[in-house]
Amino acid sequence: QTVASKEYADFVEKNQFWLLPYCAFCILRDTHHTARFTDWGDYAVYDEAKVRMFLQQHAQERDKIAFTQFHLHRQLKNAADAAHSLGVAIMGDLPVGIYRDSVETWTHPELFDMEQQMGTMPSASDPVGQNWGFPTYRWGVAVEDWMGKRLRYMEQFFDAVGIEHILSFFSTWEIPLGAVT
Numbered sequence: 001q002t003v004a005s006k007e008y009a010d011f012v013e014k015n016q017f018w019l020l021p022y023c024a025f026c027i028l029r030d031t032h033h034t035a036r037f038t039d040w041g042d043y044a045v046y047d048e049a050k051v052r053m054f055l056q057q058h059a060q061e062r063d064k065i066a067f068t069q070f071h072l073h074r075q076l077k078n079a080a081d082a083a084h085s086l087g088v089a090i091m092g093d094l095p096v097g098i099y100r101d102s103v104e105t106w107t108h109p110e111l112f113d114m115e116q117q118m119g120t121m122p123s124a125s126d127p128v129g130q131n132w133g134f135p136t137y138r139w140g141v142a143v144e145d146w147m148g149k150r151l152r153y154m155e156q157f158f159d160a161v162g163i164e165h166i167l168s169f170f171s172t173w174e175i176p177l178g179a180v181t
Contacts, residue, residue, distance in 0.1 A: 011074075019069060022069070090158050094161050110142060116135060117136070120173050136172060
């Protein structure tokens with residue numbers, strides 16, 4: 001069985017820093033019928049010890065999500081390896097913005113300014129600018145470390161990573177929460 005394999009155990013162990021919070025997020029999202037974690041009562045604020053206990057109580061759902069992630073990981077890795085064996089390079093994509101009601105903002109609220117929205121400034125082609133609705137980053141060592149972990153994870157699949165809207169790192173327009181433009 002897959003779950004009893006060393007490959008599966010190694011995957012869970014190596015990726016538990018994101019996998020276990022993701023499993024809890026999915027279970028809580030489905031239980032509460034919303035990804036808006038501020039509506040999750042006792043789980044509105046992420047607490048690692050509390051989440052570990054929650055996952056023990058929901059082991060069957062946790063294992064189903066982890067099993068699915070394992071197979072998705074393995075399929076992408078196999079596809080990347082097959083492409084590489086044919087001399088094909090693969091480019092991945094890392095989006096700049098993080099959804100407001102995401103596992104990232106739930107587990108790492110210190111990285112995001114939830115009172116601001118990310119967008120672009122007005123221009124000749126877009127006179128009111130754009131409001132993407134993503135929370136802005138609280139730049140510093142923590143964000144850089146977190147972003148580095150994301151990029152290092154992607155290295156196992158991709159030869160290059162494009163950062164979608166990379167100029168947004170340099171010219172993000174902060175829009176107060178609730179404002180449209």
